[in-house]
Amino acid sequence: MQTYWTNLTPQHRRSWLLVVVYVALLLAISWLDFGYNTAGQTVFRGILLGMLVFLVASGLSLIFGLLDVLNFAQGAFLLIGAYVGYDIYHSLDASVEVRFLAAIGGGVLLVAAIGAVMEAGLIRPLYERPIFQIVLTFGLAAIFLDFVERIYGRNPKQPLSPPPLLNEKFTLFQQSLSVYRLFIIGLGLAMMIGVYILLNRTRIGIIIRAGVQDPEMVQALGINVRRVFTLVFILGSALAALGGIALVPYQGATLEMGNQFLILAIVVVVIGGMGSYEGTAVASIVVGLTRAVAEQLSLEHFDAPVLAETSILLLMIAVLLVQPSGLFGRGE
Amino acid sequence: MIERTVYRTIDRIGDPALRRAAESLARLVLENWFYALVVLVLWQFPAIVADLSGSEVTPRRPTGESAFWQSEMARALVLACLAMSYNLLFGYNGIISFGHALFFGAGGYITFILLARVDQSYQQEALIAVLAVVLALAILTRITARRLVTLALGGVLLVLLLVPNTPGMTFYQAAALAVLGSIGLSLISGVVTLRLRGIYFTMFTLALAEMFFVLAKSGTFRNVTGAEDGLGFGDLLPAALNPTPTGDGSRLQMYRVTIVFFVIVFLAIRRYLNSPVGRVIVAIRENEERARTIGYNTFFYKLLTMIFAGVIATLSGVLFVIWATDKRVHPEMLSLKFTVDPLLHTLIGGVGTLTGPVVAALGLILGETYLRNETFTLETEVLGLVPLWQFAVGLIAALLILFLRRTLRPAIHRLAGDGGRWSVLGAYLALWIVVSAAGLVAGGQVVPDLDLQDEVFDVSDLWDLFLGIVFVIVVMLLPHGIVGTWNRFWITRRIRRMERALQREKAP
Known part of the structure; x- marks a missing residue:
């Protein structure tokens, strides 16, 4: 019988085992060290962070898998989404629900439009010069950051209040949390499953997956693969913007946010393996958990945030030393 | 035109030894007269500005047009050196590193942490560390006895030279240790990262530099790095290198030191590129597989270039901090800004050209200063x-x-x-x-x-x-x-x- 498991390559099977063992280890450490309730809170925070990172990282991974362009502007897209959403939320004159939905819609649409123009106008003419594509996205990220700073100023923005429905409290592991955190996790899960269905169950998805394998062959079969490229780029940038707006009610908006999440997303994509969707999904949870547990550990034992800040990087170095193409990447 | 006449005249010389000497002299002059002219103009730049604006070249206080432009020009030259080192990696060796700011910031931080925070002698500890490393090498690796002795002697000599047995450290010792630290940093990061292919390398360097940026800003090490406020070093600079006029002409002197540094960096990079090693790294940029097939150890050459570029960036970082008006090392030195700026200068000036980054860096930085107050x-x-x-x-x-x-x-x-x-x-x-x-x-x-x-x-x-x-x-x-x-x-x-x-x- 053919199952998911039997279809995997031995390398990927080993990676799955590694991930399961590692996560179990993290859970065990946090339970033994922090006690049941704190451990639960930490794990919840980790999953939350993982979902947010996933929104940025999935775009990065999808775009790289199909277009071979590493989009360093992904962090800037998150930033633009957050600030524009914040702006729309505060400039509209309607009920909170409408303003919240408008913020999400407006931010995502604007960033999608920026992504479309960027792909069609700037990245597409550079396919013959791949180094310049990377340099261009890197430079554009700096420019976008500058734009946002110029328009909205240096001061961090306060978290905005989500609709009352999402602002209610619930108790988990003896900690009172707002439902909004559940909403973020739900959003992340929905996107994870949505993109999975898009990739595996639709016609466009099969074209994308074929394009990852061999774009020239797809073109030869009479499919306008360039249009699919643009579509994937738009999808990736929109996901990042969505992550940005989802962040604002949770922790406000700061200029550093873009780079922070870009670094996290890069670590996720490297750990998961470039261009592998399941790798990105798994790695974002792993990175989120690692970060949260390290934060809690350094809080309880070392009184120093350094461990938390460097933990995911150490994780990335470890994974690269064990498997240079990431956990679920295509082996060389 | 002139070239042809000169070489034709030289060809008429009878004595072959004399002819060869004349030829190499003529080549030296003809190929470098423009650069020499530029250096001359740079050297006289304070005087020119002073003449044009009617200000003093060596004022007692750091005011007046000439003093202002001396510091601006010096800062532009330092950043031009940084851009040249980036161009060496990106333009000539095809290595896209997004973590170049790491080396730039390392220069500033290592030097001035050692200068400002070391208040006792660590000579014994350093000697013990060297001996421990040598011992570990002897036990763990199959190193030959001869190399081991050389290493041990070299290490002890370095420690005696660079780590004084009196409390504190001189600036030059600290800067030399920063260069050593930068070489170590290149070696460690290079061994880990250069084995990665293309895009993985780029992402890794970005993440690495960002990690050090976070560490420099982090409050955990506040008593070492000064966290977000930066590290102040007050008047610990030696008098010869202090650009704030305390007596007469100290800024002008430092300005000239900066020009000398710039010229040395330029010549060193040109020499490096014209050497056989330089040919190999260009070959690696064009086609790494082929270079490896011919038999070159491409990893070694890439690592060498990384170390060379890293050392230049480190020294530029030291000079950049010396010219800082508030006498502080800021965590901004490790931020993306100092990777993006050299990248911009390299791209705008010309990737893989010797003078491109210099032209772009000087033009853009001085242009910004000149137009700063315009509306x-x-x-x-x-x-x-x-x-x-x-x-x-x-x-x-x-x-x-x-x-x-x-x-x-x-x-x-x-x-x-x-x-x-x-x-x-x-x-x-x-x-x-x-x-x-x-x-x-x-x-x-x-x-x-x-x-x-x-x-x-x-x-x-x-x-x-x-x-x-x-x-x-x-x-x-x-x-x-x-x-x-x-x-x-x-x-x-x-x-x-x-x-x-x-x-x-x-x-x-």
Whole structure:
């Protein structure tokens, strides 16, 4: 019988085992060290962070898998989404629900439009010069950051209040949390499953997956693969913007946010393996958990945030030393 | 013209030894006279500015035009050195590192942490550490006894030279240790990262540099790095290197030291590139597989270039901190800014050209300083014809069409029908007019609301935007940068001329 498991390559099977063992280890450490309730809170925070990172990282991974362009502007897209959403939320004159939905819609649409123009106008003419594509996205990220700073100023923005429905409290592991955190996790899960269905169950998805394998062959079969490229780029940038707006009610908006999440997303994509969707999904949870547990550990034992800040990087170095193409990447 | 006359005259010399000497002298002068001229102008720059503005070259207090431009020019030269080192990696070896700021910041931080925070002697500890490393090497590796002794002696000598047995440290010892630290950093990061392919390497360097940025800003090490406020070092600089005028002419002296540093860096990079190693790294850029197949250990050459570029960046970092007006090392030195800036300078000046990064760095940094206090309004007219903002709208529309031309091509050809080249051009023109008109109408709707017409803009506020636009235009349209395009222009011309001469010879 053919199952998911039997279809995997031995390398990927080993990676799955590694991930399961590692996560179990993290859970065990946090339970033994922090006690049941704190451990639960930490794990919840980790999953939350993982979902947010996933929104940025999935775009990065999808775009790289199909277009071979590493989009360093992904962090800037998150930033633009957050600030524009914040702006729309505060400039509209309607009920909170409408303003919240408008913020999400407006931010995502604007960033999608920026992504479309960027792909069609700037990245597409550079396919013959791949180094310049990377340099261009890197430079554009700096420019976008500058734009946002110029328009909205240096001061961090306060978290905005989500609709009352999402602002209610619930108790988990003896900690009172707002439902909004559940909403973020739900959003992340929905996107994870949505993109999975898009990739595996639709016609466009099969074209994308074929394009990852061999774009020239797809073109030869009479499919306008360039249009699919643009579509994937738009999808990736929109996901990042969505992550940005989802962040604002949770922790406000700061200029550093873009780079922070870009670094996290890069670590996720490297750990998961470039261009592998399941790798990105798994790695974002792993990175989120690692970060949260390290934060809690350094809080309880070392009184120093350094461990938390460097933990995911150490994780990335470890994974690269064990498997240079990431956990679920295509082996060389 | 002059060249030909000189070489013809030399050819007439009878004595072969004398002829060879004259030839190499002539080559030296003919190939370097321009650079020598530039250095001369730089050397006399404070005096020139002083003459033009009527200020003093060596004022007692750091005021006046000449003193101001000395520090600005020095800072631009230091950043030009940083750009040259980045170009060595990116332009000549094809390594795209997004973590170059790491080395720049390491120079500033290591030097001044050692200078400001070390208040006792660590000589014994350092000696013990060297011996421990040697012992570990002896036990763990199969190193030959001879190399082991050399290593041990070298290590002990270095420690005796660089770590004093009196409390504290001199600036030069600290800077030398920073260079050693930078070499170590290149070795460690290079061994881990250079084995990664292309994009993995780039991402890894970015993450690594960002990690050190976070560490430098982190409050955990506040008593070492000073966290976000930076590390102040007060008056610990030696008198010879202190650009703040305390006595007479100390700033001018430091300015000249900076020029000497710049010249040395330039010559060192040129020597490196003209050496056999330089040929190999260019070969690696062109095709790494092939270079490896020929038998070169490409990893070694890449690591060597990384170390070389890292050391230059480190020394630039030290000089940059010396010129800081507030006498502090800021965590900003490790931020992305000092990776993006050299990258911009390299791209705009010309990737893989020796002088490109220098031209771009000096032009852009000094240009920004010069225009810093200028202002303009949108009512200013361009060439006395069109208001500035209308001109800007038209320009943006043109650029938009230019960049989208591949996407637009089918639609344009449908519009133009079979009318040939002129109707295609007409269709583009019509599109431009429509887009500009739409932009003008939309702008007319928006502008009165925003009151942009009366607002006074500072150039320094919009400088980054300007840089961004230049960057995009260069990447899209001028892939060889300013100097690269200039070189290509002359080379193409010379080739055409030679072709024509050949044809003329063939004709009869």
